[in-house]
Amino acid sequence: MFETGIRQLRMAFGMAWGYRVNPRNVERLVEDALATLAEFGEPGADVGQLTEGPLSDPEARRHFAATGMRRTARRLAARSPFYARRFAAADVHPDRLDPADLASIPVTIKRDLIREPRAFLCPDAPPHLATRTTGTTGRPAEIWMSRYEMSLWPALGALGGVLRDDLRPDDVMQVNISSRATAAVHLDVAGCRLVGVGCRVIGMIPPDEALDALADTDGGATLLSTSPSYLGELETAARRRGLGPADFRLRRIDVGGEILSPSLAAAARETFGVPRVADSFGMTEVLPVSGRTCSQGHLHHDINLGLVEYLDLDTGAPAAPGALATVVITPFYPYRDCMPVFRYDTRDMVRRLPDDDLTCEVSGLPATGPILGKADHLLRTGPGRAVTPRELIEAVESLPTRPWPARFRATAEDGRVRLTVPEAAIDGFGHAAALRHFAERGLDVDLSLVPDEEAAALRPLRCDLRETTFVARPALIGA
Amino acid sequence: MTTPILTLSLFELCVAMIGALATSLCALTYFRRVRIERPAIGTFNGRDIGILFVFLVTLPTLYLLLPRWALTGFLALTFLASLSIGFRPLFSPGPLWLGIGVLLGANIWIARTMLGTVAGWQLFWAENSVVVLLGAVAVANLYVQGGMKLRHVAWFALLLAGYDLAFTAVVPVTNDLAQEFLGFPLDPSMGMRMGFDNASIGLGDLLVYALFTVAAYKAYGRVGASTALGLVAVFGAALPALAPLLINFVDARTDVLVPAQTWFGPAAFLGYRWLRHRYGRERTTQEFLATLAPQQMPAAVPAHVVAAPAPQPAPLEPTVSR
Numbered sequence: 001m002f003e004t005g006i007r008q009l010r011m012a013f014g015m016a017w018g019y020r021v022n023p024r025n026v027e028r029l030v031e032d033a034l035a036t037l038a039e040f041g042e043p044g045a046d047v048g049q050l051t052e053g054p055l056s057d058p059e060a061r062r063h064f065a066a067t068g069m070r071r072t073a074r075r076l077a078a079r080s081p082f083y084a085r086r087f088a089a090a091d092v093h094p095d096r097l098d099p100a101d102l103a104s105i106p107v108t109i110k111r112d113l114i115r116e117p118r119a120f121l122c123p124d125a126p127p128h129l130a131t132r133t134t135g136t137t138g139r140p141a142e143i144w145m146s147r148y149e150m151s152l153w154p155a156l157g158a159l160g161g162v163l164r165d166d167l168r169p170d171d172v173m174q175v176n177i178s179s180r181a182t183a184a185v186h187l188d189v190a191g192c193r194l195v196g197v198g199c200r201v202i203g204m205i206p207p208d209e210a211l212d213a214l215a216d217t218d219g220g221a222t223l224l225s226t227s228p229s230y231l232g233e234l235e236t237a238a239r240r241r242g243l244g245p246a247d248f249r250l251r252r253i254d255v256g257g258e259i260l261s262p263s264l265a266a267a268a269r270e271t272f273g274v275p276r277v278a279d280s281f282g283m284t285e286v287l288p289v290s291g292r293t294c295s296q297g298h299l300h301h302d303i304n305l306g307l308v309e310y311l312d313l314d315t316g317a318p319a320a321p322g323a324l325a326t327v328v329i330t331p332f333y334p335y336r337d338c339m340p341v342f343r344y345d346t347r348d349m350v351r352r353l354p355d356d357d358l359t360c361e362v363s364g365l366p367a368t369g370p371i372l373g374k375a376d377h378l379l380r381t382g383p384g385r386a387v388t389p390r391e392l393i394e395a396v397e398s399l400p401t402r403p404w405p406a407r408f409r410a411t412a413e414d415g416r417v418r419l420t421v422p423e424a425a426i427d428g429f430g431h432a433a434a435l436r437h438f439a440e441r442g443l444d445v446d447l448s449l450v451p452d453e454e455a456a457a458l459r460p461l462r463c464d465l466r467e468t469t470f471v472a473r474p475a476l477i478g479a
Numbered sequence: 480m481t482t483p484i485l486t487l488s489l490f491e492l493c494v495a496m497i498g499a500l501a502t503s504l505c506a507l508t509y510f511r512r513v514r515i516e517r518p519a520i521g522t523f524n525g526r527d528i529g530i531l532f533v534f535l536v537t538l539p540t541l542y543l544l545l546p547r548w549a550l551t552g553f554l555a556l557t558f559l560a561s562l563s564i565g566f567r568p569l570f571s572p573g574p575l576w577l578g579i580g581v582l583l584g585a586n587i588w589i590a591r592t593m594l595g596t597v598a599g600w601q602l603f604w605a606e607n608s609v610v611v612l613l614g615a616v617a618v619a620n621l622y623v624q625g626g627m628k629l630r631h632v633a634w635f636a637l638l639l640a641g642y643d644l645a646f647t648a649v650v651p652v653t654n655d656l657a658q659e660f661l662g663f664p665l666d667p668s669m670g671m672r673m674g675f676d677n678a679s680i681g682l683g684d685l686l687v688y689a690l691f692t693v694a695a696y697k698a699y700g701r702v703g704a705s706t707a708l709g710l711v712a713v714f715g716a717a718l719p720a721l722a723p724l725l726i727n728f729v730d731a732r733t734d735v736l737v738p739a740q741t742w743f744g745p746a747a748f749l750g751y752r753w754l755r756h757r758y759g760r761e762r763t764t765q766e767f768l769a770t771l772a773p774q775q776m777p778a779a780v781p782a783h784v785v786a787a788p789a790p791q792p793a794p795l796e797p798t799v800s801r
Contacts, residue, residue, distance in 0.1 A: 001626065004522075005521060032522075039522040039626045039765065163519065163520070
């Protein structure tokens with residue numbers, strides 16, 4: 001009790017004054033949280049302060065953001081060659097930086113990271129682990145992380161996970177993400193270690209093998225961490241094998257990195273017997289800032305660890321509620337120290353929601369609608385008219401043929417969407433019915449078909465980062 | 480004229496028995512009916528007992544070193560904090576602060592103006608005893624509802640047994656403290672006056688009795704509480720009060736000071752071991768609450784306990800790289 005209070009104070013002072021947070025201190029808080037749950041069965045009443053942060057007051061939020069931003073900019077001006085140059089060019093003085101002046105600093109884009117990665121490295125934080133983006137949205141970028149970051153992030157994540165009941169010591173987590181996503185795998189493994197959760201990292205193996213591991217009702221996983229496209233493959237394979245909720249012990253599925261459609265989420269809930277599929281936002285370049293989807297489907301970015309801006313796609317100015325915006329993120333120092341970014345444009349599109357209308361369980365945090373896809377994949381079909389990748393994915397995945405994961409190619413031609421899908425996507429449903437299906441969803445589609453064997457070439461998906469085993473040869477699933 | 484030792488012992492027995500049992504029973508009643516809000520993370524552990532013990536060992540020295548005005552201020556602050564935390568779930572802020580103000584203000588006023596007569600002394604002790612009882616009830620519940628286990632209390636009492644003996648018989652700190660507090664505001668003990676004689680029992684002793692009773696009830700239910708109350712009555716009140724009939728505890732100032740924890744600590748520890756041996760491991764708070772019928776469930780009233788500044792952890796997400 002007393003020492004937990006001292007630990008919390010140490011952590012809070014570090015955060016308030018911008019000192020490095022001692023990862024071991026946070027790890028001990030995880031142990032304290034587990035002891036609290038063992039004694040009381042639940043955390044104390046003000047747990048929301050810990051999990052969501054104390055930033056429900058807009059004025060406190062603005063002050064916190066301005067302080068964090070200045071502190072981060074000060075360090076970058078002194079340590080990061082890329083940002084020293086960039087701030088000098090923009091005539092920005094970190095000590096006097098005001099949130100209103102942010103527009104004078106150009107956003108950082110993935111191309112910057114790819115072109116001169118070493119210029120982003122800060123010499124006072126030796127690189128320890130490199131992770132590469134998967135390249136599904138272009139050439140991969142390589143991000144380096146320090147030992148400090150790789151110790152701190154899982155500790156922070158584990159603390160939040162325990163307090164929100166996302167992680168329990170008797171859980172077993174199955175990780176079906178690419179084994180090459182070293183940071184993501186490390187975070188899962190280290191987080192599980194801190195809580196005492198069993199962790200089974202099996203990568204993107206053939207779905208039937210992953211299902212065999214999941215369907216072990218004795219030692220099967222209770223938590224599944226994967227991508228929506230791989231979940232689609234698992235769902236398809238489970239239905240083919242006639243598996244249902246009684247065959248699994250799962251209590252939670254976490255997906256991220258791609259768009260999860262409501263139809264796939266509903267099917268997964270039904271098949272795997274979980275109350276909810278948690279759709280989270282995570283991106284290597286802006287770690288440890290992340291985002292969670294609440295029970296009402298809003299996306300809440302974590303504003304305690306970084307500054308999150310929503311910039312209008314057309315003007316680059318802060319987006320008004322309802323407008324299409326790209327998410328721009330600045331992870332704060334001291335949470336990011338090795339290869340930090342400032343105003344990183346994720347190109348993930350969202351529509352901002354008005355703060356006052358929120359009634360969800362995390363209404364203290366600002367919210368947007370779900371991720372709509374990459375801004376570069378937006379199809380402009382006419383003046384003021386655009387089709388987002390989410391609209392297309394939701395439309396394809398809600399076809400009665402259950403073509404999970406959705407494989408398609410879409411282009412805008414003459415004010416219409418030219419949509420190419422594999423034959424299996426409308427097999428037994430019909431071309432005309434498919435057109436009506438899309439029209440009912442507001443999509444004026446010119447539909448064309450390709451043979452199923454060409455499906456994988458239509459759109460890269462994470463599930464295509466297949467890792468082979470000697471048990472089974474890879475097979476294409478989905479249409 | 481000195482009062483015979485038998486009369487003194489019987490007087491002390493009455494004061495100690497009433498004080499010990501009233502405090503333990505009030506703490507138990509509070510525990511069954513009121514829930515103090517606890518912080519999001521944190522439960523008592525063995526190291527906390529170590530911290531508490533070190534604090535307790537150093538506190539008397541601080542008391543003796545402080546000037547009178549500072550000591551009164553320190554005691555007022557201590558009672559203010561414990562009463563406000565403990566009784567916030569029961570009263571709205573206005574009546575709560577008014578009540579605390581009246582209790583502490585009256586104590587200081589009585590101590591400064593009415594100690595010239597036996598009746599004045601008796602009024603002072605009565606009022607002071609109420610303040611001390613309420614403080615002990617609040618702190619005992621704060622600790623036990625914060626996760627302190629019977630095991631912790633038993634070890635704490637055992638440590639205090641050694642401490643009490645050493646600081647009464649070897650280094651007379653306790654004797655000096657009793658002299659230092661007597662007749663001044665907010666004396667941390669429950670007591671009464673009869674003629675020229677004062678009999679009292681210290682706040683630290685009362686707190687340990689209340690902790691032991693409440694923790695035993697949480698751990699083992701009615702049988703635990705009954706065992707604890709029996710041990711408190713016999714080893715916490717009766718034996719220390721009657722011990723001067725057999726052992727000479729008279730000090731240089733002819734005061735009779737009995738180290739109560741020296742009697743109670745070993746008995747409490749053995750009592751805990753017996754309960755554990757007889758009934759198995761003690762229940763957690765979660766298990767205790769699960770045994771309560773819905774109508775017995777204490778209302779979770781926000782206590783607005785001042786929480787440490789909150790850290791802001793990130794969620795553990797499957798941070799799949801894009």
